[in-house]
Amino acid sequence: MRQSPKAKPWRLPADPVAPSGYSLPMTAAVPPLIPHFSEMASDYDALLCDVWGVVHNGVAAFPHACDALMRARARGAAVIFITNSPRPSEQVGRQLARLHVPRETHDGIVSSGDVTRGVIQARHGQSLCHIGPERDRSIFTGLDVQFAPLESADYVVCSGLDDDDVETPDDYRGRLETMLKRRLFMVCGNPDVVVERGDRLVYCAGSIADLYATMGGEVLYAGKPYRPIYDMALAKAEVAAGNKPALKRVLAIGDSMRTDLKGAHTLGVDFLFVTSGIHAEELGGREQPDTGALKNAFAAAGEMPKAVMRHLVW
Numbered sequence: 001m002r003q004s005p006k007a008k009p010w011r012l013p014a015d016p017v018a019p020s021g022y023s024l025p026m027t028a029a030v031p032p033l034i035p036h037f038s039e040m041a042s043d044y045d046a047l048l049c050d051v052w053g054v055v056h057n058g059v060a061a062f063p064h065a066c067d068a069l070m071r072a073r074a075r076g077a078a079v080i081f082i083t084n085s086p087r088p089s090e091q092v093g094r095q096l097a098r099l100h101v102p103r104e105t106h107d108g109i110v111s112s113g114d115v116t117r118g119v120i121q122a123r124h125g126q127s128l129c130h131i132g133p134e135r136d137r138s139i140f141t142g143l144d145v146q147f148a149p150l151e152s153a154d155y156v157v158c159s160g161l162d163d164d165d166v167e168t169p170d171d172y173r174g175r176l177e178t179m180l181k182r183r184l185f186m187v188c189g190n191p192d193v194v195v196e197r198g199d200r201l202v203y204c205a206g207s208i209a210d211l212y213a214t215m216g217g218e219v220l221y222a223g224k225p226y227r228p229i230y231d232m233a234l235a236k237a238e239v240a241a242g243n244k245p246a247l248k249r250v251l252a253i254g255d256s257m258r259t260d261l262k263g264a265h266t267l268g269v270d271f272l273f274v275t276s277g278i279h280a281e282e283l284g285g286r287e288q289p290d291t292g293a294l295k296n297a298f299a300a301a302g303e304m305p306k307a308v309m310r311h312l313v314w
Contacts, residue, residue, distance in 0.1 A: 030295050031273075033308045037068045040272070040307060041314075044077060046237040046245040048230070048269070049106070050254035051083040051092070053277030054312055058197040061101045065312035069105040072314075078240035079106045082233045082252075084223035084259060086159035086189030086205060087113040091138050107240035110233040112223025113139045116157065116189040119222060120145065123155065131175065132159030132189070132205065139189060150178050158209055159189040164202040169211045176212045186212055191221040191259055194278055201278060224256075225263030253312065255279065257301040270306040286310070 034040065047069070052058060055065050069079050085092050089109040097103070120128070120143055127148035130137070136159035150156070156179060161167045179186065188209035194201040209219045223229045238244045250269040254260025255277020264271035275289040283297065284290030287310060298304050 030291055030298065031305050031307050033289070033310070035309075036314060037072070037272070037309065037312060038314050040251075041072050041075065041077065043249070044251040044270070045241060045249040046078045046080070046234075046251070047072060048080050048082045048233050048237070048250065048252045048264075050224075050252075050256070050260050050274075051081050051085070051096070052192075052195050053255035054253060054274050055081070055101055055105065056096070056099045057199075058195065059099075061096075061099045062311065064314070066102055066105050068312050068314040070102065073104065073107070078237045078245070080233045080236050080240070081106045081109040082224065082229060083109065084112045084190045084192045084204070084206075086116060086132065086136050086222075087111060087138055088117065088141070089114050108233075108236035110229055110236060112190055112229060113159075114232060115222040115228050116159075116187055117143060118228075119187050119220065120157065126154035127152065129153035129156045129184075130159065131156060131162075131172070131208065133162055133164070136160060136189070150175060150182070150184070153184065155185040155187065157187045157189060158205045160205045161203050161208065164204075167203065169203060169207040172208050172211070176208070176215055176217065179212065180215055180217050184217070186217060186219045188219055188221045189223075191223045191225070192256065193258065196278055224254075224259040225261075225266055227266070230263060230267050251306070257297060257303075261301055261303050261305060264305075265303040271303075272312075273305040273308045274310070274312055275308060276311050 049069065055062060073079050083092060089111045092109050092111050116139055124144065127146040129148055129150050139159060186209060188205050190205040192204040193206040193210065195204050209221065213219045247268050251272060252260060252264035252269050253272045255274045257279065261271055261273060275283050276286040280286045283293045289310065294308065
């Protein structure tokens with residue numbers, strides 16, 4: 001019987017495609033663990049906020065996080081949700097409504113699905129093979145797409161696992177070997193490796209893309225930590241604010257070191273790390289992260305956040 005992601009976590013020694021970082025000295029101090037976002041909110045005109053793990057866990061919204069974002073907006077900050085969801089931002093908005101995330105929490109949404117659609121449009125006339133669940137098919141809505149099997153497709157779009165309740169990346173080795181033999185290019189519609197669903201972790205498209213990359217395949221990651229999704233988010237923040245926010249007045253918020261922390265560092269903006277998300281268990285628990293574990297994690301990541309919170313609370 002195949003093991004669940006919680007029983008068998010998927011780990012790689014390093015991101016095989018992301019830009020290389022630097023190594024922090026082990027003596028580097030851990031950023032302050034602050035209890036209230038209000039302590040730093042006035043320093044920023046725009047917030048680029050991750051969604052899954054910060055605002056909700058895939059099952060229910062986090063009321064305190066929603067309250068904090070609404071308060072930040074009330075004080076004049078533009079809030080843009082930036083998510084590695086492989087679905088178009090319009091569908092992400094409908095999901096947020098079902099989870100009871102108030103519309104007043106944000107000024108706009110940018111998804112890796114939006115970036116993926118741009119890549120598909122740029123490859124007009126080429127056939128593609130989709131790897132991922134049926135629920136992600138909305139990523140192709142309205143596009144002139146020709147679908148084909150792996151044996152004849154021109155490239156592959158991976159939005160996730162067919163059944164992320166039971167499958168692991170290793171279940172896709174056979175398909176990836178076929179792709180590698182044909183030297184197929186893969187578009188990864190969700191660079192996340194895992195995401196929270198309730199109280200457990202499930203695999204995302206990034207886990208398959210990483211495996212393909214380590215096998216020698218060519219992968220384009222459509223979302224965080226890469227620049228295109230941030231450019232789209234900053235453009236929406238400019239519209240919401242009425243002027244272009246200076247990068248020193250932009251704060252990224254998230255729970256992933258691989259995508260959120262790395263993306264903020266590459267963009268050149270401050271980052272608020274939420275410890276209760278996907279790294280919670282390895283950092284010592286959701287309510288009381290271990291300082292030593294945090295220090296080691298940031299040293300391994302090669303980047304340091306501006307501040308750390310257990311949960312996003314005003």
